[in-house]
Amino acid sequence: MTSITWPRPRLSGSAPRSVAYLVTGALLGLAVLLLGAVLVALSGLLVIVLIGIPLLAALTLSGIPLAALERRRLRLLNPTEAPSPTPHRIPETPGVPAWFRLRLREQATWRELAYTVLLALVLWPLDLLVVACAIALPALLIAAPAHLAIAGSGGIRPAKLWLVDSYPEATATALLGLAGLLVLLLPLGAYATARAAFTRLLLAPREAELAESLAEVTRSRARLVDAFEAERRRIERDLHDGAQQRLVALTMMLGLARLDAATGGPLEERLAVAYDEAGHVLTELRELIRGIHPQVLADYGLTAAVEDAADRSVVPVDMDGTGPPLPRLPEPVESAAYFVVREALANVGRHSGATRARIATAHAEGVLRVEVHDDGRGGADPGRGTGLTGLADRLAVLDGRLTLTSPPGGPTVLSVEIPCQAEAR
Known part of the structure; x- marks a missing residue:
């Protein structure tokens, strides 16, 4: 649920931002109304020659650019806030037809179209009304002395409310208008905040859509x-x-x-x-x-492949044989773990200055654990092109995790954890 915070009534900071947000919203809504009316009328006229049909179809997507603009316009209330991300997904295949089909299937597209209709017919008149009541009316009262000086002895009726024919009355009216302005800033800011919350509710990504995007x-x-x-x-x-x-x-x-x-x-x-x-x-x-792709990995599994990599390492490697032998694991898991071990041993030989390394493997409670330990100088940094960053991305696809501990002076320990279940082959 979106919470609404009530702004403090002040002339600097939130109040001018609220006014700017509502005024630009009113202008944008009026422009959308006029442009939409013209396009709908034009589409209706062109339907008889079939040109209006694709134009009507395109109008169903008119909310997409407007929603993108509205998500950015939310920053008028809070300039430090990052623009809300788009709720739309990227098509799996390139091309306009794939993009069009995906957009028509997304709920966000229809919410944005509904928001466009609401903005054109309901929201912008409300925005204008609130600004007129909270700003324009007090401004007319504040300007009473100036109006009286222009009108002369005939007197004036500020906002058509009462007759003011003397400067003391005009001064009192101006003070009343100033007090009214300060009081009305509170509901003005509350309305602007609620208006932005409504916009965010319809146009910003929801948790389910974000989860779906992440899953995709x-x-x-x-x-x-x-x-x-x-x-x-x-x-x-x-x-x-x-x-x-x-x-x-x-x-x-x-x-x-x-x-x-x-x-x-x-x-x-x-x-x-x-x-x-x-x-x-x-x-x-x-x-x-x-x-x-070593044949030994496909034929005999991860244990034999890791032992083969250890035998070919330029640095002597000890295998931790205390645990039970590894079962056959899913092929992507075995391949990812093997290449992590190979990259780790290559880094040990090229960069660590180690005299000995040790590899430990275990599979328990549905998790494969692989650890490569060396007695080198330490200070390893994955960001300096060791090749581990790409392997970490590959492990992330398998919900795996790669951890590197390498303080200056050593030792360096690289640990891998991949959730997986044993399988029979």
């Missing part, structure tokens, strides 16, 4: 991660079944050609060099394929 963002991130993982798998298969097999065949052909070449001749030497280079390229390609 989470689903979108999950789809991106799945697509990225599928693309990694495709590249790994193409390299394994295509380029690697061709390199193996090339290496075999070079080996056979060496056997046919004259012993000790220049041809044999060139073939030997080419054979060695092909072997090096094949080794690098196999390392690249293993880095994209």
Whole structure:
């Protein structure tokens, strides 16, 4: 429920902002009324030639730009307040048709259209009436001495209320108008606050819509991660079944050609060099394929893949084998945890100056926990391009959490927690 705070009656600060909010609202509502009447009439006339039909359809979305302007106009009451975010979602596919279909399905679109109609027919006359009663009427009374000086001896009737034909009466009328202005500032500010609360209620995002938007963002991130993982798998298969097999065949052909070449001749030497280079390229390609998605992870699970990464680390790594072996976990979980371990070990070898590292893994109470500990110099900062930021985003899609503790002087401890359940394969 939106609460209404009653402003203090004063001439500086909230009162001028309330007046500015209501006056601009009245002007905007009058403009919307005139423009809307013209467009509706024009659409009705053009329906007979079918041009008016799309114009009428476009009028159903006329509340969207007006609502965006109204959300920004709320800052007239509180300049320090950030503009309210839009309640509209981003279409999953680009293009005007997708955008139009999504907008027609959203409740926010119809609330904004209802607000547009209310502004044009009801709200702006109320705004103008409140400003006239709270500001214009006291202003006429305050100006009584000036009016009397202009009118002369005939006297005046301020706001058509009573006859004032002397300066003492004019002065008393001006004081009455000033007192009335100070008194009326309280309901004026209260109305402006209530008016803004009503606008915010209709046009600002609601909790359910924010939750839906957040859920949609989470689903979108999950789809991106799945697509990225599928693309990694495709590249790994193409390299394994295509380029690697061709390199193996090339290496075999070079080996056979060496056997046919004259012993000790220049041809044999060139073939030997080419054979060695092909072997090096094949080794690098196999390392690249293993880095994209190691076969040991797919075949034997996370424990075997982590042990394989530890064996290939440039820094000696101890495996914590006190707990039970890990069960097979969902494929995205195993892949994310494995690449976190690989990145952590790579950072240990490149930056930490550590002499030893330790990896501990455990799965209990539906949570996978992985910890990488090293005895290096510490001071690790994920913001300096260690690659952990991207992995943390990847873990967030799985509702996981990455924690890095690295005080200057060490030690550095990287912890990962991913909620998941074991599965049978």
